[in-house]
Amino acid sequence: MTGSAESPSFRLVYVPGVTPDKWLRVWNERHRDTPLTLLQAPPAEARDLLAGGGADAGLVRLPVDRTVLSAIPLYTEQxxxxxxxxxxxxxxxxxxxxxxxxxxxxxxxxxxxxxxxxxxxxxxxxxxxxxxxxxxxxxxxxxxxxxxxxxxxxxxxxxxxxxxLTGAPESSVALSWPEAATTDEVEDFIGIVRGRTVNSTRGRTRPPADSGGKAEDRKSGTGGAGRAGAGRTGAGKAGSGKAGGGKAGARGGARRGTAAPKSTRRGKPRGRA
Structure with a gap:
């Protein structure tokens, strides 16, 4: 998927009664180089704008023509x-x-x-x-x-x-866009509406790379969980010759129902001689 090169902004059409302000604020924080242009239109005109390419996405009332437009239902009104x-x-x-x-x-x-x-x-x-x-x-x-x-x-x-009014028909609001024009910007706006954070792997927006090899830790599975697992064995501390490490290892062995290594106890007198 590629972004729209013809439109200098992301055009969002919305129908009366819908308030896109909260999503607009998030978009402006994440896409400073692509302004979001709001277009208000009556329900029928909003659907026509989307189908005719006059808007990139829209907050519209269902139903829509699903042979032309994609739609994600958001909520149903009282x-x-x-x-x-x-x-x-x-x-x-x-x-x-x-x-x-x-x-x-x-x-x-x-x-x-x-x-x-x-x-x-x-x-x-x-x-x-x-x-x-x-x-x-x-x-x-x-x-x-x-x-x-x-x-x-x-x-x-x-x-x-x-x-x-009970027992009356209800109106549902959906995020909709042209089926044949699912651009990167549309994917990003879908993520915003669905509450994805800037660190989400979905959509085009990506967070800056971590320093110190953290990203590689996440990929290889040797991050915080791996380091914690190594510490729990007591091998690293015992190998360093520190008494604290040996005690931790002994306690860990006792909890698991295994005897503490005898070599740990014999090694201390020889070390003091």
């Missing part, structure tokens, strides 16, 4: 109903679709929920163009709105609130 603060359902900790049977439930054209079984409540005469427009209608007392939690927070107003 679904909530947005209502005026004086609405009856605010007395409950959570709401069921049956609780909305008498309400007009707005259905914006950019809705990201898959209502296979139909929306709860009564339909509005017209569908709002956007979620933002639907929020304005809720504030005007026209109806209520069902959205993922992040969109309720994004369009927060002081005169509105929200409650969890």
């Amino acid at each position: 679904t909530v109903v947005v209502v005026p603060r004086d609405h009856l359902v605010t007395a409950a900790d959570e709401v069921s679709p049956a609780d909305l049977s008498d309400d007009i439930v707005l259905h914006p054209l950019d809705d990201v929920l898959d209502w296979e079984r139909g929306l709860p409540g009564r339909p509005a005469l017209e569908r709002p163009a956007t979620t933002a427009d639907a929020v304005e209608l809720v504030a005007a007392g026209i109806g209520v709105l069902v959205v993922p939690l992040s969109l309720a927070r994004l369009h927060h107003r002081k005169d509105l609130t929200h409650r969890p």
